[in-house]
Amino acid sequence: MTRFGYFGPSGTFTEMALLDWPAARGAEHVPFASVDATLAAVRAGEVEAAMVPIENSVEGGVTATLDALASGSPLIVVGERLVKIRFVLAARPGMTLADIATIGTHSHAWAQVRGWMTANLPDATYVPTLSTASAATDLAPGGEGRHDAAVCAPVAAEQAGLQVLAEDIGDIKRAVTRFVLVARPHHIPAPTGADKTTLVLFQRTDMAGGLLRLLEQFATRGINMTRLESRPTKHSMGDYCFSVDIEGHVLDERVGEALTGLKRVCADVVFLGSYARADQARAEVAPYNSDDDFRAADRWLGALRDLVD
Numbered sequence: 369m370t371r372f373g374y375f376g377p378s379g380t381f382t383e384m385a386l387l388d389w390p391a392a393r394g395a396e397h398v399p400f401a402s403v404d405a406t407l408a409a410v411r412a413g414e415v416e417a418a419m420v421p422i423e424n425s426v427e428g429g430v431t432a433t434l435d436a437l438a439s440g441s442p443l444i445v446v447g448e449r450l451v452k453i454r455f456v457l458a459a460r461p462g463m464t465l466a467d468i469a470t471i472g473t474h475s476h477a478w479a480q481v482r483g484w485m486t487a488n489l490p491d492a493t494y495v496p497t498l499s500t501a502s503a504a505t506d507l508a509p510g511g512e513g514r515h516d517a518a519v520c521a522p523v524a525a526e527q528a529g530l531q532v533l534a535e536d537i538g539d540i541k542r543a544v545t546r547f548v549l550v551a552r553p554h555h556i557p558a559p560t561g562a563d564k565t566t567l568v569l570f571q572r573t574d575m576a577g578g579l580l581r582l583l584e585q586f587a588t589r590g591i592n593m594t595r596l597e598s599r600p601t602k603h604s605m606g607d608y609c610f611s612v613d614i615e616g617h618v619l620d621e622r623v624g625e626a627l628t629g630l631k632r633v634c635a636d637v638v639f640l641g642s643y644a645r646a647d648q649a650r651a652e653v654a655p656y657n658s659d660d661d662f663r664a665a666d667r668w669l670g671a672l673r674d675l676v677d
């Protein structure tokens with residue numbers, strides 16, 4: 369049976385994203401306690417592919433995922449899912465809000481409920497946990513109970529047999545997290561017309577205006593960027609790489625040309641996949657940047673070169 373990994377345990381938002389992946393239906397779902405462990409299992413071939421969080425609309429990039437994808441043996445993103453984030457505050461049955469002194473959850477979740485906490489439990493202490501669901505299972509019968517309440521998904525509270533003390537406690541009601549399905553680079557999904565490409569760009573340190581030189585590769589070809597984050601390379605202070613999502617597929621002429629341009633101006637380019645967008649939004653192709661425009665220009669150059677003795 370095909371095995372799909374995910375950042376678990378059962379009850380995480382990441383599991384919800386995997387449950388929404390049609391090819392994973394009927395397959396074995398294998399939870400891992402951290403993003404690093406999840407991606408290590410993909411690299412080792414223990415699972416075919418795995419779902420991990422990459423970006424939240426309130427708190428931004430999931431650095432554990434960005435860093436684990438940028439280095440190590442190659443992996444590619446083969447798809448993405450968006451999950452609406454709704455948090456509850458849950459505790460062991462019998463507890464009331466007045467009993468809550470410590471609250472466990474994932475750091476990204478805590479950042480999304482800080483306002484609610486300040487308004488409702490200003491004296492409570494935050495206890496970081498590996499995931500929102502692990503904060504809930506810690507309170508289940510047999511769990512260690514290292515905190516009084518968990519911030520988690522409603523399903524995690526239910527699975528752990530907890531009582532919900534407050535519902536929908538996120539500060540931003542329309543919060544969404546984006547998850548990516550990651551695999552070893554055996555094949556790249558075919559273009560759909562509504563695709564994204566993910567890259568990590570390492571700038572050359574011996575040239576001024578490094579970031580501008582990277583960005584102009586996209587701008588001159590009318591390519592829209594949907595995410596740009598800088599991450600330390602961890603080699604030396606001030607040395608950064610850029611994690612980027614752009615609209616389009618590696619088979620689109622304008623994307624292919626941008627990639628060859630980046631390969632020239634960057635110290636290194638890590639290609640992390642071309643895949644269908646979860647929102648199915650088709651890329652806006654700027655005037656004079658369609659595949660036909662690029663091919664016509666190539667034909668023109670080819671005809672000129674054919675004249676050379």
Ligand SMILES: O=C(O)C(=O)C[C@]1(C(=O)O)C=C[C@@H](O)C=C1
Pocket residue numbers: 375379380381382383421424430453474476477498499500501545
């Ligand atoms: O802990 C979970 O439930 C996760 O799936 C991780 C995660 C994240 O890394 O952002 C996913 C969605 C929420 O934004 C909070 C936590």
